[in-house]
Amino acid sequence: MAETTYVEAIRQGIWEEMERDDTVFVMGEDVAVYGGAFKITKGMLERFGELRVVDTPLAESGIVGAGTGAAINGLRPVLEMQFADFMACGFDQITNFAAKCRYRWGQAIPMVIRAPAGGNIHGGPFHSQNVEMPYVHTPGLKVVQPSTAYDAKGLIKAAIRDDDPVIFLEHKYLYRSVKEELPTQEYTVPIGEAGVRREGSDISIISYGWMVHVALEAAENAAEEGISVEVLDLRTLVPLDRQAILDTAKKTSKVVLLHEDTLTGGLGGELAGIISEHAFDYLDGPLVRIAAPDTPVPFSDTLERAFLPSVEDVVAKVRWLHRF
Amino acid sequence: MSTPAVAHLQTKFDRDLCERFHYYMLLMRELEDRIENKLYRQGKVVGGCYTGRGQEAIPVGSAILSRPGDWLTPSHRDMAALLIRGITPEEILAQYMGRATGLTKGRDGNMHMGCAERHCVPIISSIGASIPIAGGLAFAMRYRGESNVVFNYSGDGASSRGDWHEGLNMAAVMNLPIVYLCNNNLYAYSTPLDKQMKVADIADRVAGYGIPAEIVNGNDVLAIYEASKRAVEHARAGKGPYFIECKTFRMSGHSAHDPADYVPNQLREEWSRKDPILMLQKYMVENLGADEQDFVDMRKRVLDKISGAVEWALEQPFPDPATLEDDVYAPA
Numbered sequence: 272m273a274e275t276t277y278v279e280a281i282r283q284g285i286w287e288e289m290e291r292d293d294t295v296f297v298m299g300e301d302v303a304v305y306g307g308a309f310k311i312t313k314g315m316l317e318r319f320g321e322l323r324v325v326d327t328p329l330a331e332s333g334i335v336g337a338g339t340g341a342a343i344n345g346l347r348p349v350l351e352m353q354f355a356d357f358m359a360c361g362f363d364q365i366t367n368f369a370a371k372c373r374y375r376w377g378q379a380i381p382m383v384i385r386a387p388a389g390g391n392i393h394g395g396p397f398h399s400q401n402v403e404m405p406y407v408h409t410p411g412l413k414v415v416q417p418s419t420a421y422d423a424k425g426l427i428k429a430a431i432r433d434d435d436p437v438i439f440l441e442h443k444y445l446y447r448s449v450k451e452e453l454p455t456q457e458y459t460v461p462i463g464e465a466g467v468r469r470e471g472s473d474i475s476i477i478s479y480g481w482m483v484h485v486a487l488e489a490a491e492n493a494a495e496e497g498i499s500v501e502v503l504d505l506r507t508l509v510p511l512d513r514q515a516i517l518d519t520a521k522k523t524s525k526v527v528l529l530h531e532d533t534l535t536g537g538l539g540g541e542l543a544g545i546i547s548e549h550a551f552d553y554l555d556g557p558l559v560r561i562a563a564p565d566t567p568v569p570f571s572d573t574l575e576r577a578f579l580p581s582v583e584d585v586v587a588k589v590r591w592l593h594r595f
Numbered sequence: 596m597s598t599p600a601v602a603h604l605q606t607k608f609d610r611d612l613c614e615r616f617h618y619y620m621l622l623m624r625e626l627e628d629r630i631e632n633k634l635y636r637q638g639k640v641v642g643g644c645y646t647g648r649g650q651e652a653i654p655v656g657s658a659i660l661s662r663p664g665d666w667l668t669p670s671h672r673d674m675a676a677l678l679i680r681g682i683t684p685e686e687i688l689a690q691y692m693g694r695a696t697g698l699t700k701g702r703d704g705n706m707h708m709g710c711a712e713r714h715c716v717p718i719i720s721s722i723g724a725s726i727p728i729a730g731g732l733a734f735a736m737r738y739r740g741e742s743n744v745v746f747n748y749s750g751d752g753a754s755s756r757g758d759w760h761e762g763l764n765m766a767a768v769m770n771l772p773i774v775y776l777c778n779n780n781l782y783a784y785s786t787p788l789d790k791q792m793k794v795a796d797i798a799d800r801v802a803g804y805g806i807p808a809e810i811v812n813g814n815d816v817l818a819i820y821e822a823s824k825r826a827v828e829h830a831r832a833g834k835g836p837y838f839i840e841c842k843t844f845r846m847s848g849h850s851a852h853d854p855a856d857y858v859p860n861q862l863r864e865e866w867s868r869k870d871p872i873l874m875l876q877k878y879m880v881e882n883l884g885a886d887e888q889d890f891v892d893m894r895k896r897v898l899d900k901i902s903g904a905v906e907w908a909l910e911q912p913f914p915d916p917a918t919l920e921d922d923v924y925a926p927a
Contacts, residue, residue: 296738322738325734325769327765327768328761328764328765328768330727330761330764330765332727332758332761333727333758333761333762333764333765334727334765335727336724336726336727336728336731336758336762337727337728337730337731337734337762337765339727339728339731340716340727340728340729340730340731340732340734341731341732341734342731343666343711343728343735344666344731344732344734344735345735346735363721363724364724364727364728364758367719367720367721368719368721368724368728373922373923373924373925374702374922374923375699375702375703375707375709375717376698376699376703376708376709376710376717377922378709378711379925410923411923411924413924434925435925510924
């Protein structure tokens with residue numbers, strides 16, 4: 272059976288939800304005739320028509336506002352931000368209005384904002400950022416980032432069915448670099464559940480997005496040195512699967528917190544807080560953060576490779592932590 | 596694209612409609628007066644306190660045309676729009692007092708209230724943000740093939756925000772059924788119009804988006820009604836958005852704490868002679884056989900209603916701190 276790429280998995284997920292529920296529509300820049308900058312919405316205009324596949328002017332705040340208004344009035348918008356970086360232009364609409372509607376006036380906003388994120392594609396400072404944290408820090412939003420094609424399809428479907436606004440971060444490097452056989456029967460992946468990608472007993476690496484694959488490769492290398500590494504893929508950043516985080520921390524007693532986002536104010540600090548508050552007595556070593564340095568994402572190959580956490584970086588930290 | 600102001604009324608207004616105008620304008624005026632000049636000073640209303648004194652004609656002359664399926668996005672100077680949609684003085688007062696039975700259950704204050712059942716979106720404090728929201732509400736109407744429309748309210752200040760421009764442009768391109776009512780009250784907080792924009796009228800800005808815009812006397816409820824009727828018919832007929840610039844004046848500070856010393860006295864005096872309620876009363880006396888006693892009776896009716904509502908609101912419970920973390924997300 273043919274393997275499905277991450278990008279195609281997202282496309283299939285949206286497509287199936289549009290077939291299933293005629294209140295679901297897609298809106299964004301270049302999503303209709305062009306099929307989206309990354310071709311996620313390719314073919315949808317022909318299948319679902321221009322009422323449900325909507326090209327907009329270049330106006331991220333306008334798009335998010337229109338999506339929110341449509342959600343208030345009974346629809347389920349799936350909005351595309353051409354790059355996650357430009358979601359900043361709609362930041363006020365997302366954080367000051369959409370996120371607060373349920374709390375202020377009991378109004379559900381069943382809306383998905385899809386945002387291609389992440390580096391390793393030579394995108395430079397405006398097309399490579401990992402922008403999750405401002406949204407993670409906004410009560411009322413859910414934040415998701417799949418690392419596999421299976422999860423990408425299952426999570427986009429769950430996000431579309433969710434009654435809260437969901438920031439759906441897609442990793443651009445994974446779009447065409449990961450693929451797998453997907454089940455023929457319908458499935459969803461629940462928001463809020465992490466997944467153990469590799470069982471291990473000496474050290475846990477907690478990560479998400481592309482870095483899960485870096486962690487898995489590092490684990491493979493560490494195994495050759497006799498270090499058994501467990502890899503936990505968060506999949507959802509809000510709400511965090513605290514149980515899974517604490518379970519793996521208690522199991523191995525040594526934890527590496529790995530993300531592609533920059534260090535200061537990154538999710539690693541939050542995870543360290545949770546573990547030290549609730550599993551401190553289980554720890555046999557310091558909580559170790561591995562993240563990109565606190566700089567903009569650089570363009571040139573040598574700089575970007577130095578910026579992104581590498582397999583070698585992870586193996587070195589794992590080796591160091593193992594000595595405790 | 597701009598349509599010139601219509602100077603002469605086309606409609607023959609009957610007494611019944613004018614009494615409804617009068618009732619809602621007076622109710623808004625007196626309710627806001629009680630809130631700002633009594634309850635706020637007595638410490639029974641805390642936080643900010645924004646009124647639409649002198650601007651009552653704008654929400655009344657327009658929202659009165661709304662149908663149940665329409666949606667409204669009122670600004671903080673459009674209390675009458677909420678009243679017309681059936682939101683009661685009791686609910687408004689409980690909101691202002693931060694009580695559990697207020698429309699936001701004490702989670703938000705003052706005019707920051709709305710109601711999904713009555714199709715009123717609460718104000719978004721980042722002024723101008725409601726313009727794209729109106730677009731989405733209207734998009735869903737067109738999606739389902741309805742003839743409903745959105746009434747969007749904002750002021751001159753909003754027209755300098757990026758959202759205002761993004762929202763108007765998208766609505767025009769998508770031909771969405773929206774009636775924009777802009778209260779141009781000459782000041783954005785303390786900043787006068789000539790420091791906000793270089794063109795004479797906000798309608799000039801609108802013309803750039805290919806949306807028909809007309810300018811009306813914002814203190815004349817009859818003129819606003821007529822313009823709104825034209826606008827609503829235009830939007831319901833699928834002809835797209837329509838913009839009404841209502842020239843008016845804020846007869847208060849930006850909020851209760853603001854004495855508005857920056858406003859020249861002459862301007863205030865000039866506009867006090869154009870009070871929208873007095874204007875309507877004059878019309879009713881000259882054309883519909885109303886007399887001073889009718890207005891005294893009506894005012895008493897309104898004041899009694901408000902007093903009853905205040906009494907009720909003061910008895911309402913404050914929210915239970917145990918509910919602090921409720922309703923951030925959908926129930927699992």
